[in-house]
Amino acid sequence: MANPSKLPPEVVSHLRRLAHDLSNSLETIMQASYLLSQMELEPTGKKWVELIDEAAQDAAHINRELREVLRG
Numbered sequence: 001m002a003n004p005s006k007l008p009p010e011v012v013s014h015l016r017r018l019a020h021d022l023s024n025s026l027e028t029i030m031q032a033s034y035l036l037s038q039m040e041l042e043p044t045g046k047k048w049v050e051l052i053d054e055a056a057q058d059a060a061h062i063n064r065e066l067r068e069v070l071r072g
Contacts, residue, residue, distance in 0.1 A: 015070055026059055026060045030053065037053070
């Protein structure tokens with residue numbers, strides 16, 4: 001993995017902004033997934049909601065790790 005201290009500051013800054021924007025998008029997906037999970041859905045629909053939520057949680061975890069690396 002690249003050492004952020006070896007990257008140009010403008011690249012690190014851009015990556016931080018992208019990670020922040022990704023966090024915002026993932027939060028919207030997780031909130032929508034939660035709201036869908038509160039609805040009366042058929043079993044197939046519930047499975048799709050679970051799949052979306054798990055994938056969003058995984059992506060959020062990866063994004064948090066990325067942000068930690070960028071903090072250096």
